[in-house]
Amino acid sequence: MPQHKEVTIYDIASALNISIATVSRALKNDPVVSKQTKKKIFDLAGKMGYRTNHFARNLRNQKTNTIGIIVHELNSNFITSVLAGVEKVTTEAGYDLIIAHSSESFAKEIANAKNLFHKRVDGLIASLSFDTKNLDHFEPFKEKNVPVVFFDRVEQDGKNTVVVIDNDKSGYQATEHLIQQGCRKIVHITSSLKRNVYSKRFKGYKDALFDYGIPYDENLLIVNDLSESAAIESAMQILKMDPLPDGAFITNDFVAAVVMRTLKENNIKIPADIAMVGFNNDAICTLVEPALSTINYPGIDVGEVAARNLINHLKGIGNLQNTNTIIIRSNLIIRKSSLKNDSFEKNIKIKNQKKNLSKIESK
Amino acid sequence: MPQHKEVTIYDIASALNISIATVSRALKNDPVVSKQTKKKIFDLAGKMGYRTNHFARNLRNQKTNTIGIIVHELNSNFITSVLAGVEKVTTEAGYDLIIAHSSESFAKEIANAKNLFHKRVDGLIASLSFDTKNLDHFEPFKEKNVPVVFFDRVEQDGKNTVVVIDNDKSGYQATEHLIQQGCRKIVHITSSLKRNVYSKRFKGYKDALFDYGIPYDENLLIVNDLSESAAIESAMQILKMDPLPDGAFITNDFVAAVVMRTLKENNIKIPADIAMVGFNNDAICTLVEPALSTINYPGIDVGEVAARNLINHLKGIGNLQNTNTIIIRSNLIIRKSSLKNDSFEKNIKIKNQKKNLSKIESK
């Protein structure tokens, strides 16, 4: 198999009998090179199939023009839209993007961080895996002054820049909505409370119960991973409760959908017997029956904001050091899975006039 | 903001008073370096926070150890599992992976190809976008002898190595199953017939109709993109048919789910009025009601096989030149959305004894 030799600026220079410096400058469109020379160089470069050697350039320039992103999984609408948002901004700004996913494993997250560190990304965006224990693997970035922005699953210790929604409030809203629908025994299915997204939603859940005078019952808290089998187990656990709960706030739409299916298979009526609210506003919400009420978590905005802040920092505009927490708008979307009675529209409308917090999807 | 100076092998060498050659060799674990020297070097490298400069190394080695993958979208179970399969193999083999997605746009696909080409990936894996017109943008890879493997959405012109399922057979099986359920007027909703996945499924559909003596009716073919709005339109088109069709073979699970929802909203009973079969076996299949029959398209296998062949080729084991088409096993999964009568189990069992083609999921 013949290996074609790569064309370099040396080849172009000697073919045109000029210096490599001029070729280099021309290819970067340096205004100092004359129009005619530039044209000759561009034409020949095209003809010879020249391509920049990024390694030589980066080696010399000491920067990579690359942003890394570590996500905890790939297969959710939420993460996909975060990626879309990040990509939009990085592409516009002329940065390359390397996507790594940890599949919810701490070990893989460490490996990814190490890899991106060695690849010398100029900046990093990350969401923590399910079982991440600490942030030691991000220390090397800080030591080398490589900016890191966390989103969604973050450690809110005040030391890091994070892009999040108000999980506290969202949990409160979801729970409050169920209470307003008449629920008094509300299950909360969530994931590891070590991840602060989940602990804050849990806090919102408890606060809402408290504000409405409903005692918190720890038997109604189900902590689980976000797998299908775990979701089925959670549903089974609900079925064993006596009396049955009348509401469920579930921290993930997919889990909510599986729980709902399992409950329905066991002749539970949704929302009549148990009203449900999920989280994220994934595509499945409107495909399951009844359509799933949820918290809209706009991934694209999260991605755009995270990337924009990172890049501004890199370009010297704005400074991440001063910006610790960026909160993205989120909102409750009410669908049939949580509507126990018909008078809901009136109720909600009155409420909205006061708070303007939730969004109704009629029909 | 102080820029920490990077540690290089020069720093290590001069600190230990040895040559950079020895340091370089030690860091690569070259057996020619003595144990003690190696230990000293590793210890110091760790202490000083040394990290390999990939640019210098790649510049010198003239290879990147990187595989690129271009996918037509990110948010489907299928693509996600392909990525998982690819990643498993590339990681094991010590290759890095750059993921690019074209969002179904030809222009973005070209941009991605160009980018990965300039990044000098050692090999490329790709699935074509919805409206890709030609493969010119992959020519540069061929010219430089960079191997390219296509999967899923491919151009089967015999010139490229492709990893696919037998779409022809799958389309046949799906349609045959509907016919065996008693369907005689079967709609086929699909995407651009220029993409050969879809044209082959369509061929399978027509062949099955023919074999069972059902004339093909072009009014029952609905070509659309794979968006939610397009799916709703397709459902509306079905509703306008008189008489209504009694079966639908839809080339994508998400689209099938949306169509099913829209039909149900219009009081069509699934499967009694219209039996449905989707394609891919995405997670939604078991979340919608009734559960969606589908063709199981094992993305993880596709990804693994594509990556394995590519890497073997790069390592000189096996040769892609000789391997044009690799076919991955796929199979029909029967669920409630396509079961018109109760005697199905008997029917299917008899059929399976003969052909062993389909897999029943009871319950």
Add this chain to the structure above:
DNA sequence: AAAAAAAATGTAAACGGTTACATTTTCATA
């Protein structure tokens, strides 16, 4: 203890760009 072989280390030239600084060419002006 000398000679030969093996092991360990060192020297220096790539790899392909970028850019400070130096030099040459072009051109307006005196």
Add this chain to the structure above:
DNA sequence: TATGAAAATGTAACCGTTTACATTTTTTTT
């Protein structure tokens, strides 16, 4: 036409590795 400034181009060092080849050190053999 000589002069100087501006424009265009050239020279060469540098970025941090790898590795063929050369040299030194250690070990084995006689």
